[in-house]
Amino acid sequence: MPTLIHHPLCPHSRFIRLILNEYGVETRLIEERASERRPEFLRLNPAGRTPVLIDDDGLVVAGASVIAEYIDETRGAAAGSGRLMPLDLAERVETRRLVEWFNVKFFDEVSNWLVNEKVYKRYASAENGGGAPDMDVVRVARANVKPHMRYVGYLTGIRKWLAGDRLSYADFAAAAHISCADYLGDAPWDEDESAKHWYQRVKSRPAFRPLLADRAPGMTPGRYYAELDF
Amino acid sequence: MPTLIHHPLCPHSRFIRLILNEYGVETRLIEERASERRPEFLRLNPAGRTPVLIDDDGLVVAGASVIAEYIDETRGAAAGSGRLMPLDLAERVETRRLVEWFNVKFFDEVSNWLVNEKVYKRYASAENGGGAPDMDVVRVARANVKPHMRYVGYLTGIRKWLAGDRLSYADFAAAAHISCADYLGDAPWDEDESAKHWYQRVKSRPAFRPLLADRAPGMTPGRYYAELDF
Numbered sequence: 310m311p312t313l314i315h316h317p318l319c320p321h322s323r324f325i326r327l328i329l330n331e332y333g334v335e336t337r338l339i340e341e342r343a344s345e346r347r348p349e350f351l352r353l354n355p356a357g358r359t360p361v362l363i364d365d366d367g368l369v370v371a372g373a374s375v376i377a378e379y380i381d382e383t384r385g386a387a388a389g390s391g392r393l394m395p396l397d398l399a400e401r402v403e404t405r406r407l408v409e410w411f412n413v414k415f416f417d418e419v420s421n422w423l424v425n426e427k428v429y430k431r432y433a434s435a436e437n438g439g440g441a442p443d444m445d446v447v448r449v450a451r452a453n454v455k456p457h458m459r460y461v462g463y464l465t466g467i468r469k470w471l472a473g474d475r476l477s478y479a480d481f482a483a484a485a486h487i488s489c490a491d492y493l494g495d496a497p498w499d500e501d502e503s504a505k506h507w508y509q510r511v512k513s514r515p516a517f518r519p520l521l522a523d524r525a526p527g528m529t530p531g532r533y534y535a536e537l538d539f
Numbered sequence: 540m541p542t543l544i545h546h547p548l549c550p551h552s553r554f555i556r557l558i559l560n561e562y563g564v565e566t567r568l569i570e571e572r573a574s575e576r577r578p579e580f581l582r583l584n585p586a587g588r589t590p591v592l593i594d595d596d597g598l599v600v601a602g603a604s605v606i607a608e609y610i611d612e613t614r615g616a617a618a619g620s621g622r623l624m625p626l627d628l629a630e631r632v633e634t635r636r637l638v639e640w641f642n643v644k645f646f647d648e649v650s651n652w653l654v655n656e657k658v659y660k661r662y663a664s665a666e667n668g669g670g671a672p673d674m675d676v677v678r679v680a681r682a683n684v685k686p687h688m689r690y691v692g693y694l695t696g697i698r699k700w701l702a703g704d705r706l707s708y709a710d711f712a713a714a715a716h717i718s719c720a721d722y723l724g725d726a727p728w729d730e731d732e733s734a735k736h737w738y739q740r741v742k743s744r745p746a747f748r749p750l751l752a753d754r755a756p757g758m759t760p761g762r763y764y765a766e767l768d769f
Contacts, residue, residue, distance in 0.1 A: 355690070356636075356639075356640060356644055368628070370632050370636075371636055372635075372636055374604065374635070374639060375632060375635040375636050378631075378635060379631075379632055382628060382631070383628070398598070398609070398612060398613070399598055401608070401609075401612070402598065402600050402605055402609055405602075405604070405605040405608060406586075406600075406601055406602055406605050409586075409602050409604060409605060410586060413643065414586055460585070
């Protein structure tokens with residue numbers, strides 16, 4: 310059984326968990342607080358970030374985008390018509406563009422700040438930057454999330470799913486990052502109807518269920534976090 | 540002929556130019572100052588960043604990692620043994636991990652700050668954040684670059700090239716980002732001998748020549764920037 314080193318509120322880890330769940334790959338989950346920079350963890354991923362996948366043969370695959378490509382190359386073909394990375398060249402470009410959009414841009418502007426201020430700082434000691442969330446930072450992240458919601462709404466208004474006619478990595482990357490904001494009560498669902506309906510559809514998939522059961526110690530999720538009708 | 544929308548000192552653009560040069564793909568280069576956020580450019584890449592490739596059939600491919608995968612899928616096989624993305628699964632994982640390392644981590648910690656402070660701020664109007672470089676930021680970037688140099692030195696001390704026995708995307712991603720620091724006089728070549736020798740080897744490739752001829756208006760490159768023996 311492969312092992313995924315992750316954190317329940319790390320959006321990049323959630324992206325990979327959604328893919329593994331959708332493909333029905335049973336996985337051992339090990340929780341890691343990357344900010345503690347444990348030497349054993351840094352040996353697996355010198356970049357010091359979750360997620361890290363250790364496959365059955367012992368191969369260590371570090372980083373969300375790298376793991377996603379690796380899963381496609383090892384498990385994608387077996388998924389048949391449910392493959393999450395399209396085979397058409399232009400659709401691959403669009404899927405990867407949107408995966409990058411959420412894993413890099415949305416993370417830089419929204420999810421990194423929210424999770425760092427509201428979750429990781431709670432665990433860290435004072436000398437490691439721990440403490441109460443800086444609400445100025447949280448407010449900037451809350452403002453930044455709105456144009457992203459409208460962009461999701463725009464795309465899902467002209468397409469069935471985020472990158473085209475079929476569910477793809479793009480939907481799971483977007484939903485993974487947005488779900489962290491949602492857990493923390495910072496997903497503005499009144500911003501865009503189409504974005505909300507798209508999220509309801511992604512959230513209804515069985516692959517999402519284990520994420521809705523996640524609880525970070527000492528942090529109750531937002532009121533509608535686990536509800537499919539919100 | 541494909542078109543690449545780039546900036547001469549955008550490290551992500553340099554990564555793609557090196558790949559295209561190495562593969563001998565003649566490309567029309569169009570310079571873009573992404574920070575000006577021209578509507579025509581944002582229509583091509585809503586993320587607002589260089590590089591953007593427009594292929595012969597009109598397909599728009601935005602973002603360095605997306606373009607690199609696309610070039611591999613369209614031109615990689617024709618390169619035969621000179622293919623820059625390995626075919627072996629574990630080598631693909633290692634190559635992508637290091638591409639990500641430089642395109643995301645090195646960029647976040649070093650090249651983004653240096654290029655932003657020393658290059659982009661020079662073009663921008665005062666109301667758009669233009670002005671003299673903030674030397675506190677530059678000093679942090681100069682401190683951050685050192686462990687990266689030692690990591691390159693460590694890897695190239697145990698391997699022929701950065702990701703393994705053969706030249707790969709990883710070498711070009713690393714060299715692209717480091718070459719921007721070098722242009723700006725901020726590559727600490729006394730930090731690690733092995734890193735320096737590796738860079739000399741990458742820099743000696745014909746693919747690198749056009750980049751060594753680049754000149755950003757009003758900015759003379761560091762003294763040894765274009766010299767193969769430095």
